[in-house]
Amino acid sequence: MRLTIRTNLAMRALMHCGVNAGRTVRKAEIAAACNASENHLGVVIHQLAQAGFIETHRGRGGGVRLARPAERISVGDVFRVFEAGVPFAECSAG
Numbered sequence: 001m002r003l004t005i006r007t008n009l010a011m012r013a014l015m016h017c018g019v020n021a022g023r024t025v026r027k028a029e030i031a032a033a034c035n036a037s038e039n040h041l042g043v044v045i046h047q048l049a050q051a052g053f054i055e056t057h058r059g060r061g062g063g064v065r066l067a068r069p070a071e072r073i074s075v076g077d078v079f080r081v082f083e084a085g086v087p088f089a090e091c092s093a094g
Helices: 005-019 026-035 038-050 075-082
Strands: 054-057 063-066
Touching: 005 026, 005 038, 005 054, 005 075, 026 038, 026 054, 026 063, 038 054, 038 063
Parallel strands: none
Antiparallel strands: 054 063
């Protein structure tokens, strides 16, 4: 199964926040760790916040942190949010 770039970034952002639990992580820090564009990551962070996975804080000292404990975030929940509109491709052996 291949993941979309957004799903991949979402999982990496959540893992980065999970490893740094207890502190607010800046978008630039996550982008550098994931080798991703800050603009593209911004879209993913917005979607994660809308789905209730993370909390965002604006301004000086702002950033993102997990909205709930990492143990309560499942990979399946994230995939359902980010892969909902992606059609599954049938595998056919040729």
